[in-house]
Amino acid sequence: MEVGRILHKHGAIVATGNPFTGIDRFECDSACSLIAIGAVERHLKQVGLHSGHFTLNPCKKNETNVPLKPEDVQELSSYLDEVGADPEVFQIISDTSWDQMTDLLFDPNVPSDEQLISRIGYHMEPSPEYPADGFPKAPIHREKSIEQVTKYAIEMGSTEAIFGLADYYLCEARNQKPNYHAAEEVLRLGDKKNIYEATYRLAKLYEEKKFGHSKRKESFALYQQGAAFGYSSSAVKLAWIYYNGRGVRRSYSKARYWFNEAAKKGNFEAYGALCRIHFKGKGVSHDDIETYKWCDLAIATLRSGPAKRRAIKYMHLLANRMTDDQIDEATRQEDRYYGFNRSG
Numbered sequence: 001m002e003v004g005r006i007l008h009k010h011g012a013i014v015a016t017g018n019p020f021t022g023i024d025r026f027e028c029d030s031a032c033s034l035i036a037i038g039a040v041e042r043h044l045k046q047v048g049l050h051s052g053h054f055t056l057n058p059c060k061k062n063e064t065n066v067p068l069k070p071e072d073v074q075e076l077s078s079y080l081d082e083v084g085a086d087p088e089v090f091q092i093i094s095d096t097s098w099d100q101m102t103d104l105l106f107d108p109n110v111p112s113d114e115q116l117i118s119r120i121g122y123h124m125e126p127s128p129e130y131p132a133d134g135f136p137k138a139p140i141h142r143e144k145s146i147e148q149v150t151k152y153a154i155e156m157g158s159t160e161a162i163f164g165l166a167d168y169y170l171c172e173a174r175n176q177k178p179n180y181h182a183a184e185e186v187l188r189l190g191d192k193k194n195i196y197e198a199t200y201r202l203a204k205l206y207e208e209k210k211f212g213h214s215k216r217k218e219s220f221a222l223y224q225q226g227a228a229f230g231y232s233s234s235a236v237k238l239a240w241i242y243y244n245g246r247g248v249r250r251s252y253s254k255a256r257y258w259f260n261e262a263a264k265k266g267n268f269e270a271y272g273a274l275c276r277i278h279f280k281g282k283g284v285s286h287d288d289i290e291t292y293k294w295c296d297l298a299i300a301t302l303r304s305g306p307a308k309r310r311a312i313k314y315m316h317l318l319a320n321r322m323t324d325d326q327i328d329e330a331t332r333q334e335d336r337y338y339g340f341n342r343s344g
Contacts, residue, residue, distance in 0.1 A: 004038025059171035196231035232267035252283020272307035
């Protein structure tokens with residue numbers, strides 16, 4: 001919807017077709033249809049509409065799909081009104097289950113005003129601004145697999161496609177068996193491109209012993225690599241390895257260093273970790289102001305879970321023994337950290 005709003009604001013023209021290959025495969029399904037409707041001129045040969053849903057625990061064995069909440073449906077309706085969509089677009093979306101698709105195809109041999117795809121505005125008469133030839137038409141319209149499409153996107157330089165393909169290989173939903181070696185190959189490609197999220201995910205894959213044997217050394221080296229280049233999630237992992245002495249000599253000072261480096265980047269997990277280690281006093285001197293600062297940051301930023309519950313528990317204990325001046329000083333120190341703004 002945000003992309004559609006941008007198109008609408010700039011009076012964009014949309015058409016199916018691939019500017020890289022120059023071939024019109026005329027697919028515009030699902031999210032594509034919501035983007036396209038934002039444009040002021042549309043030339044689609046096909047559009048696929050259906051209602052939305054949320055996926056819980058994506059690609060896990062317990063993956064489930066749930067309908068949109070009423071407020072999300074209302075947001076969609078408001079968006080369609082905002083961009084001037086025909087009311088029937090929303091009706092078709094609402095009437096089509098999330099796991100089905102209402103396909104509308106344009107037939108050049110049938111008058112436009114007799115076709116639904118034209119009547120609801122997805123296929124329009126070209127304006128003088130639209131290039132007359134459009135894209136060359138593919139002689140045969142062949143469906144491509146997710147794997148084929150994503151590999152092509154990677155070839156075209158898409159970073160997100162690397163993660164999409166890795167997630168596809170690691171998916172466990174619907175009794176799919178993960179292909180760890182294929183995922184490893186894709187993430188290694190990202191690592192070679194200095195995409196540190198890929199480096200981090202590869203390290204996690206090794207750490208979790210998905211290959212039947214330990215790759216602890218490789219995992220540690222990759223976490224070090226990511227942390228050295230400022231990737232905060234790698235720094236948190238590296239810090240915990242040093243803190244627990246997992247495969248390396250335990251070092252509270254190195255753990256504290258890497259937790260602090262991650263916190264400087266606004267990493268919420270680092271806030272929770274620093275709250276915990278300062279309260280426990282392992283490798284650090286007891287300092288209620290410092291501890292309060294990290295625990296308050298953790299409570300403000302972490303999602304519900306054990307780390308947040310622990311921070312809340314510690315905060316109650318700290319508040320009972322701290323003065324108001326000490327608490328004020330702790331909160332003043334929080335303002336320098338990205339991701340948390342008390343006034344917000």
